[in-house]
Amino acid sequence: MxxxxxxxxxxxxxxxxxxxxxxxxxxxxxxxxxxxxxxxxxxxxxxxxxxxxxxxxxxxxxxxxxxxxxxVRAAPADTSPAEIMQVRLVLEPPVAALAARVATQADLDRITQCLERGGASDEFEAFEMWDGRLHRAIAEAAHNGLLMNMFDVMNASRQLPVWGSLKRRTSSPERRRCYHAEHTAVVEALRDRDPEGAQVAMRRHLENVADNLLGRH
Incomplete structure (x- = not known):
């Protein structure tokens, strides 16, 4: 919805x-x-x-x-899922590393709540909602306004119909469980204040998402 x-x-x-x-x-x-x-x-x-x-x-x-x-206006209307994933892979892993360094306890609590709510979501729509909120909460925890502007432009592209329909077609309970496990690894690294671990875990997660969405196997 x-x-x-x-x-x-x-x-x-x-x-x-x-x-x-x-x-x-x-x-x-x-x-x-x-x-x-x-x-x-x-x-x-x-x-x-x-x-x-x-x-x-x-x-x-x-x-x-x-x-x-x-x-929305900053994101090209013809942006493809492949381009979106390329930008996510460039942007989100280092953002996770920065968040591991500077996140407050309130940030970590909010991130943990998103993780837990996502893990408890059995339906596609609910899981996607908490997935998006988790990634945005991690970006917010970096406390960098310019990065957030860049993140929001990228995120606007994820609202395009082509992205939503592809996510729905490639989603399954098994994949959602896998994504939750990958999210958990990212969050654990954030809690441990481990920038390298957070960056590696985020990159591994996004590469798996890209493989599933784009059929890269």
């Missing part, structure tokens, strides 16, 4: 129907448009708000943020 809503926002931003400060359709309208339960739409909006893509005002509605529009 979160992926579907993100794709809707990306599409609206690219075709010009949504811009900075644009008001999103009501929850009822989103329920009808996405053919989803209202509770699922609410959870997806909560995640988007936490990620800074939307802001919600009680009694007034939900609005797209300037940062979300800038990130």
């Amino acid at each position: 979160e992926q579907s809503l993100r794709s809707l926002l990306v599409e609206g931003t690219r075709n010009g129907s949504l811009g900075p400060g644009s008001k999103l359709p009501t929850e009822r309208a989103l329920v009808e448009r996405l053919s989803a339960p209202r509770s699922a739409v609410r959870r997806a909006l909560e995640v988007l708000e936490r990620d800074g893509m939307v802001v919600r005002h009680v009694g007034r509605g939900t609005y797209l943020t300037d940062a979300a529009v800038e990130a």
